[in-house]
Amino acid sequence: MSLIVHKYGGSSVADADKITGVARRIGKAKDSGQEVVAVASAMGDTTDELIELAHTVSSEPDPRELDLLLSTGELVSCTLLTMALRSLGYDAITLSGFQAGIHTDDMYGQARIFSIDPARVESELSEGKVVIVAGFQGITDDMDITTLGRGGSDTTAVALAAALRADRCDIYTDVDGIYTADPRIVPNARKLSEIDYEEMLELASYGAKMHPRSIELGAVNDVPIYVASSFGDQPGTLIHRVEKVKELENRVKATGVAYQANVAKITVRSLPDRPGIAAALFEPLAAMGINVDTIVQNTSAERTTDISFTVTRAELPEAFEQVRVLLADLGGTEVVSDNTLASVHVVGSGMQNTPGYASRMFRILADGNINIDMITTSEIRISCIINEDQVSEAVRLLHEGFQLGEEG
Ligand code: ASP
Ligand code: MG
Numbered sequence: 001m002s003l004i005v006h007k008y009g010g011s012s013v014a015d016a017d018k019i020t021g022v023a024r025r026i027g028k029a030k031d032s033g034q035e036v037v038a039v040a041s042a043m044g045d046t047t048d049e050l051i052e053l054a055h056t057v058s059s060e061p062d063p064r065e066l067d068l069l070l071s072t073g074e075l076v077s078c079t080l081l082t083m084a085l086r087s088l089g090y091d092a093i094t095l096s097g098f099q100a101g102i103h104t105d106d107m108y109g110q111a112r113i114f115s116i117d118p119a120r121v122e123s124e125l126s127e128g129k130v131v132i133v134a135g136f137q138g139i140t141d142d143m144d145i146t147t148l149g150r151g152g153s154d155t156t157a158v159a160l161a162a163a164l165r166a167d168r169c170d171i172y173t174d175v176d177g178i179y180t181a182d183p184r185i186v187p188n189a190r191k192l193s194e195i196d197y198e199e200m201l202e203l204a205s206y207g208a209k210m211h212p213r214s215i216e217l218g219a220v221n222d223v224p225i226y227v228a229s230s231f232g233d234q235p236g237t238l239i240h241r242v243e244k245v246k247e248l249e250n251r252v253k254a255t256g257v258a259y260q261a262n263v264a265k266i267t268v269r270s271l272p273d274r275p276g277i278a279a280a281l282f283e284p285l286a287a288m289g290i291n292v293d294t295i296v297q298n299t300s301a302e303r304t305t306d307i308s309f310t311v312t313r314a315e316l317p318e319a320f321e322q323v324r325v326l327l328a329d330l331g332g333t334e335v336v337s338d339n340t341l342a343s344v345h346v347v348g349s350g351m352q353n354t355p356g357y358a359s360r361m362f363r364i365l366a367d368g369n370i371n372i373d374m375i376t377t378s379e380i381r382i383s384c385i386i387n388e389d390q391v392s393e394a395v396r397l398l399h400e401g402f403q404l405g406e407e408g
Helices: 016-031 046-057 063-087 119-126 153-163 197-205 212-221 277-287 313-330 357-367 388-401
Strands: 003-008 035-040 092-095 102-104 113-116 130-134 137-139 145-147 168-173 194-196 225-229 237-240 256-272 295-299 304-312 334-347 374-378 381-387
Touching: 003 016, 003 153, 016 035, 016 063, 035 063, 035 119, 035 153, 046 063, 063 092, 063 130, 063 137, 063 145, 092 119, 102 153, 113 153, 119 130, 130 153, 153 168, 153 212, 194 197, 197 212, 197 237, 197 256, 197 334, 212 225, 256 277, 256 313, 256 388, 277 304, 277 313, 304 313, 313 334, 334 388, 357 374, 357 381, 357 388, 381 388
Parallel strands: 003 035, 003 168, 035 130, 092 130, 102 137, 168 225, 194 237
Antiparallel strands: 102 113, 137 145, 225 237, 256 304, 256 334, 295 304, 334 381, 374 381
């Protein structure tokens, strides 16, 4: 018998009718002879509402209390889902993250799963039950409840699928798969029937909604992840290890175009060009937990260097202040910032080793009169930082220019 882990996002369990709909879908899988474990997120915007509520009684809610509070959202949706299943005649049981054996570190608000003891889930399954597991939560060695970071139910589901050696993890959501670009921007964006983990990771961290940690987990543990709509029966997208036949045939094709708004840039001018400067600049930022993305350094004839780097707009004030404080010690002349930027990314395996990809991207942007502020490349993507006003246009032009709307 095959074992499938399902995951339903907040919008899929937003009200009683939708919960019943999800119960029917799970029932159908069960009727077809599958064993099912289902992970659900909190109903609709419950998590946002709980966070807001916490902030009305406290300007800085205690992280432990906040996690315990947030964990209740998933208990509500999951217990209701189990009740719905039972009233449809299926035997089912809800387990909290704790009861499902999900052990995490104690980084409240962004805890990481370090082990799963699947014994309880397995024993319930062996009694023929559907097991509903509360997403987004776990327990520390000290028996405190933690949450895994916003959107963390995806990670719960894939981690459980790995621990249970499930045949697949199905992520049911309000989009029906992974597209070559955001369909709201590019009307002829095409749904991909399959995508490799690495490519998906790039798309997930640069736009397409999925908890990136869930994809990493899937890749490491070889869990096939199927993303599909929770409302219809249209085929979705399978994220798995895709054989690189395309590369062997030497006709690499871009897989998709991703983008990210809310990019900010900090530039430090005229730093002395000597060993240790970049370390002295970035170490304090790392210690503050600030995520630095694109970094560009250039050298002038006067043995000074300018360093520019991007951060999210939310982290700009904090990062800027830190760099301002460091400036004198570093020996730079000034620090400036720009918070009107965005990034666009062409993603596809083998791109870095295929001549012509980067230049093609630059030509497309140039013909669209879109100025490039910074450029980075990786094994499987080429990224440009551009002005945010032009991001939709850039995505459309790149999708068109790389012929992503076409099959094959
Ligand atoms: N309910 C949590 C959130 O909204 C976890 C999730 O949706 O996956 O972030
Ligand atoms: Mg949610």
